Amino acid sequence: MLDRRESIRSKTPAMVRQEIWGLLLAYNLVRLEIERVAAKARVPPTRISFLVALRLIRDEWLWSVDSRPGAIPGHLRALGRDLRRFIPPPRRTERSYPRAVKVKMSNYSRKRPI
Numbered sequence: 001m002l003d004r005r006e007s008i009r010s011k012t013p014a015m016v017r018q019e020i021w022g023l024l025l026a027y028n029l030v031r032l033e034i035e036r037v038a039a040k041a042r043v044p045p046t047r048i049s050f051l052v053a054l055r056l057i058r059d060e061w062l063w064s065v066d067s068r069p070g071a072i073p074g075h076l077r078a079l080g081r082d083l084r085r086f087i088p089p090p091r092r093t094e095r096s097y098p099r100a101v102k103v104k105m106s107n108y109s110r111k112r113p114i
Contacts, residue, residue, distance in 0.1 A: 008020070030050065030053055030054050030057055031045075031050070033053065033076075033079070033080075033083070034048045034050065034053050034083070037053075037080050037084060038087075040080065040084075041084050041087055047087055047088065048083060048086065048087055049086060052086045053083055053086075056079060056082050056083060056086075057079060060075055060079050
């Protein structure tokens with residue numbers, strides 16, 4: 001959520017607490033939206049990627065900042081539709097691929113020690 005920044009920007013202890021609370025609030029809101037989308041799609045919430053959801057919500061938020069407040073529910077519905085696209089298909093556990101050594105095809109003869 002900090003875009004790989006290991007430090008927070010605040011300098012005073014009170015502002016550090018406020019920034020940490022803001023990060024925790026944002027994290028929980030993203031998880032709540034993931035849970036809502038997963039319930040509508042009837043899949044477990046762990047099937048939806050947190051990073052994909054975070055990036056979609058951040059992009060949607062940037063686009064919706066300039067719009068009117070009454071448009072927010074429409075933006076959330078569009079966000080739910082977008083998040084459903086990123087649910088991966090179920091795993092196919094019945095398939096197996098045993099390991100095998102590949103044969104190297106070459107027109108040249110192999111050098112072998114005598």
